Amino acid sequence: MSQVVHGRLSLALVMLRREPGSLVRRSDRLEAALTVGLVMLGIVLVPVAVWLGVRTDENQRALAQQQAHDLRQVTATTLEDAGGWRAGADLETASLGTVPATWDWRERTHRGDLTVPAGTPAGSPVEIWVDRSGARAAEPVTEAGAAISAVTVAVFGWVMVMLLAGAGVAIGTGMLNRRRDLQWTRQLERFLGDAPAH
Known part of the structure; x- marks a missing residue:
């Protein structure tokens, strides 16, 4: 290449050279x-x-x-089972499901929906990130990211x-x-x- x-x-x-009698147009x-x-x-x-x-x-x-200053990681608890396996899915690959969950932050209980692997039972702990008010936040940027x-x-x-x-x-x-x-x-x-x- x-x-x-x-x-x-x-x-x-x-071709860029201008020479007398050149056939270059x-x-x-x-x-x-x-x-x-x-x-x-x-x-x-x-x-x-x-x-x-x-x-x-x-x-x-x-x-x-x-984000390292503003966000904290807490443990949420799922309140419902997260469905089952997708039809025809690979045995090693679970689909994802959305379930309600709760988490505590500064003596206050928060509630929201979490995305977890299908088949996750109710009462399972899930690590999430929250902001200063305890609201759910995206995972912070890492140095590698x-x-x-x-x-x-x-x-x-x-x-x-x-x-x-x-x-x-x-x-x-x-x-x-x-x-x-x-x-x-x-x-x-x-x-x-x-x-x-x-």
Whole structure:
């Protein structure tokens, strides 16, 4: 793959040279410029993607610290059985069910619905996260989760921009190819029209 990219880039750079008597047309140079531009864009976007990943990591770690300060883990107790197995499900895979549950926080009992594996009996303990008021909260961000988010944002951002730019280059190249085909057709018709009949 790298050899193909290197070969296309080398060919594009050769086509961009303006040499007297060259058979390279203006459309060829434009296509070469698009190719070189795409490669340069990919290189320039690397530090931008790294910066975006670093910023995401910083934000996620700040959120993790805030959540570590605001959220607490408590044990809830389910009040009902959580259904049975899904029909046709793998023996090792249970479906999920929603059941009511209660938990205590600062001398007050709270009630809410929890998602648990199907078959969980009533009275089962379930670890959940709550905020300062005792309301149910999502699981806090971890350092590993922050790092994964940062890498995902950086890579996804770079790939998406390159896909859009690549699509633009592909459209531009297609238009240039159609233009060259029309030019070839006209020149061939002109040549055959000027050629003496046999």
